[in-house]
Amino acid sequence: MIGWGWVVLSGGWVTDAGVIGAMLAFLIGGVLVLCVGFTYSELASSMPKVGGEHSYALRGIGPRGSFIASWAIALGYVSVVAFEAVALPNVVEYLFPNYKVGYMYSVTGYDVYFTWVLVGVAGSLFIAWINYIGIKFASFVQMILTLMIVLVGLLLIFGGAVNGDIANADPLWVTSTTGLLAVMIMTPFLFVGFDVIPQAAEEMNVKPRSIGKLLIASLICAIVFYLAVIYAVGFGLGSAEREQSVLPTADAMVNLFGGEIFGTILVLGGIAGILTSWNAFIIGGSRIIFAMADTKMLPQWFAKVHPKYGTPSNAIWFIGILSAVSPFFGAPMLGWLVDAGGLTIVVAYLMVAVSFLFLRKNEPAMVRPFKAGRSSIFGWLALVMSIFFAVQYLPGMPAGLGWHEWVILLGWWMIGAYFAITRYNQYKTLTYEDDIHDLDERIS
Numbered sequence: 001m002i003g004w005g006w007v008v009l010s011g012g013w014v015t016d017a018g019v020i021g022a023m024l025a026f027l028i029g030g031v032l033v034l035c036v037g038f039t040y041s042e043l044a045s046s047m048p049k050v051g052g053e054h055s056y057a058l059r060g061i062g063p064r065g066s067f068i069a070s071w072a073i074a075l076g077y078v079s080v081v082a083f084e085a086v087a088l089p090n091v092v093e094y095l096f097p098n099y100k101v102g103y104m105y106s107v108t109g110y111d112v113y114f115t116w117v118l119v120g121v122a123g124s125l126f127i128a129w130i131n132y133i134g135i136k137f138a139s140f141v142q143m144i145l146t147l148m149i150v151l152v153g154l155l156l157i158f159g160g161a162v163n164g165d166i167a168n169a170d171p172l173w174v175t176s177t178t179g180l181l182a183v184m185i186m187t188p189f190l191f192v193g194f195d196v197i198p199q200a201a202e203e204m205n206v207k208p209r210s211i212g213k214l215l216i217a218s219l220i221c222a223i224v225f226y227l228a229v230i231y232a233v234g235f236g237l238g239s240a241e242r243e244q245s246v247l248p249t250a251d252a253m254v255n256l257f258g259g260e261i262f263g264t265i266l267v268l269g270g271i272a273g274i275l276t277s278w279n280a281f282i283i284g285g286s287r288i289i290f291a292m293a294d295t296k297m298l299p300q301w302f303a304k305v306h307p308k309y310g311t312p313s314n315a316i317w318f319i320g321i322l323s324a325v326s327p328f329f330g331a332p333m334l335g336w337l338v339d340a341g342g343l344t345i346v347v348a349y350l351m352v353a354v355s356f357l358f359l360r361k362n363e364p365a366m367v368r369p370f371k372a373g374r375s376s377i378f379g380w381l382a383l384v385m386s387i388f389f390a391v392q393y394l395p396g397m398p399a400g401l402g403w404h405e406w407v408i409l410l411g412w413w414m415i416g417a418y419f420a421i422t423r424y425n426q427y428k429t430l431t432y433e434d435d436i437h438d439l440d441e442r443i444s
Contacts, residue, residue, distance in 0.1 A: 001193035001222040002149055003080070003277030004087040007270035008334070009186070010233045011248025016179035019169045019234035023227050025180050029187025030223040032389060035382040036349045037194055037219045038372035039356040041212030044198035045370035047432075048208050051291025052198035052284075053352055058295075059363075059432035060355025064420075067427075069351035070292050071416040072344040075409075076192055077285030079341025081124075081319055082326035084278040086333045089119040091274065094247050094267050107330040120327025127278045128320025131286065134309045142279055145272040152269025153225060156249070159256035160232025169234040178398040185392045188349070189342035190226065193277065194218050196284035212370025232256070278323075286315035296426040298419055332404075340405040343393045344412070350386035353379050 013022040040052075049055045053073050058066035092099060093116070102114030131138050166172075174180075197215050206214070229249070236252035237245070245251045249270075250263040290312035293302035306313040326333050356379040359366060372378045393401050401409075 001191055001218065001277075002153070002225055002273050003084060003190075003193075004091070004270055004274045005186075005190045005338075006153075006226060006229050007247060007249045007266065007273065008087065008090065009190075009338075010229055011237070011242040011245055011252075013183045013186075013230060014169075014234045014248075015239065015242055016174065017183045018172050018174040018179075019230060020173045021180050022183050022230045022234070025183035026187055026223065026226050026230065028184055029191060030219075030226075032188070032349075032382070032385040033191040033194070034216070034219055034223075035378050035385060036353065037216055038378040039353055039382050040195055040198055041215045041370050042368055042372040043352065043356060043359070044215060045208040045212040046366055046368050048198075048211060049291075051288055052195060053348055054288060054291040054295070055432065056355045056359075057351050058430065060358040061351070063297075063427050063430045065351055065355070066295075066430075067292070067297050067416075067420050069348050069355070070288055070297070071413075071420075072351065073195065073348035074285060074288050074292075075412045076189075076341045076345035076348060077196075077281045077288065078319055078322055079337045079344075079408075080189070080192065080277055080281040081127075081285060081323040083334060083337040083341070084274045084281075085120040085124045085323040085326045086329075086331060086337070087274050088123045088271070089116045089327060090331060090334075091267055091271050092116075092119050094250065095264065108332045110330040110332050112328065112330040116330075117327045121324045123274075123278070124320050124324035124327075127275070127282060128316055128323075130279065131282045131316050132306070132309065132311055132313055134311060135283070138279055138283065142276055145276045145279075148272040149269050149276065152266055152272070153229065155262075156232045156236075156253050156256070156266060157228040159253065159262075160228075160236050163256045164232065164235030166235060168236060168238045170239065172234075181392055181398050185342060185389065186338055188345045188389060189338045191219070191222060192341075192345050193222070193280060195348075196280045207369070209369035212372075282316060282319055285319045286312045289315040289318065295430055297423060336402075336404045336408060339393070339401050340408040343390065343401065343405075343409065346386050346389045346393075349382060350390065353382035353386060357383065 013025070016022070017025055043056045044052065047055050047059065051070070054066055054070040057069040100113040100116050104112045104114055104117070106112065130141060194215050197211060197218070233242075233249050233252045236256040237248055241251060241255070242248045247267065250266045253266040254260055254263040256262070289298065289302050292298045293300055293315070302315045302318065303312070304314045305311065326337070357376055360376045360379060391397065395401070
């Protein structure tokens with residue numbers, strides 16, 4: 001959940017909504033993902049299967065609902081992976097300002113250079129390769145980089161608490177609701193990641209009840225982290241400096257500790273964040289695509305498991321290649337991916353909430369090692385808030401999507417419609433019982 005967004009976007013959050021407004025936006029977004037998280041926790045502990053949303057929707061609302069939920073979250077994952085492929089060359093630019101050579105073309109006024117693109121492409125192929133050779137090595141890398149993020153993040157937060165100045169945060173609140181909504185609709189994209197836990201639940205050697213607990217704990221940690229970062233950046237860097245800064249979070253770190261080296265330290269933490277998100281969402285994305293192929297919703301090519309490494313190799317390389325394409329669109333792709341991916345993530349959350357409610361009603365005796373309360377209140381809250389967030393993306397709303405985002409969404413769903421229609425006869429009678437195929441013995 002803690003990728004590169006907190007480094008590159010936090011200054012914009014404070015500028016758009018003020019410190020209090022940005023924190024309020026993340027609290028509202030946090031409430032949404034916590035409600036959704038409780039539904040995921042119950043379902044993941046009940047159905048610890050590769051594919052997560054794919055299995056929940058299949059059991060709760062049938063194969064059509066399962067296809068929609070799976071295809072929606074797949075774009076969410078792919079968009080995050082592609083986002084990181086664009087974010088990495090941006091980080092390198094902060095560390096080596098003059099490394100861009102080989103002008104190629106411009107995208108909406110942004111000049112794209114060969115070396116800039118090359119960094120993103122190389123990173124995409126490297127992360128795909130790490131996952132291709134096995135989940136154990138990928139998880140080890142994840143652990144080391146996560147520790148690095150935690151240490152750097154705590155350093156920034158400590159600096160904001162000790163050396164921060166309230167004068168830098170003026171104004172604390174921006175009265176425009178547009179700014180608040182603009183920050184708020186980013187939160188589903190920035191919190192996505194907890195749902196990678198269910199994606200790999202079948203590969204985890206933990207008790208089913210613990211899966212639910214881990215998921216909720218991860219969400220609470222992320223909410224606290226984002227709120228603390230907003231505070232540190234708002235109190236650590238003045239409004240004029242934030243607007244002029246390429247990386248306001250890094251400059252806030254420099255300002256708080258009085259040394260350029262601290263900006264570099266924060267950027268290194270940001271690189272760790274890029275790699276952890278990149279790694280996690282290739283894991284999640286490849287598993288959801290694998291599950292769809294294994295149940296005939298997508299071509300069988302995506303369901304191939306490597307005979308030596310035990311990984312869904314074709315699904316991994318498919319996502320890796322898609323992410324390698326995104327740097328060719330330059331830095332503007334960052335914002336397009338955040339918003340387009342955010343909408344499909346909300347759609348997936350909505351489908352999971354509906355599945356949760358149907359299962360609570362139709363299968364009250366289902367074994368639930370982790371139960372999200374005695375009533376279905378979390379399911380209803382997740383449903384209502386998902387609809388509320390989805391509406392904010394629509395044309396005419398203050399934070400509605402632009403045409404670039406709609407092109408991405410239209411292209412993805414046209415491909416999805418093709419598979420949904422042409423392969424419908426192969427999966428229309430699929431049930432959850434048919435979906436039990438011992439994937440934990442095939443994927444390692």
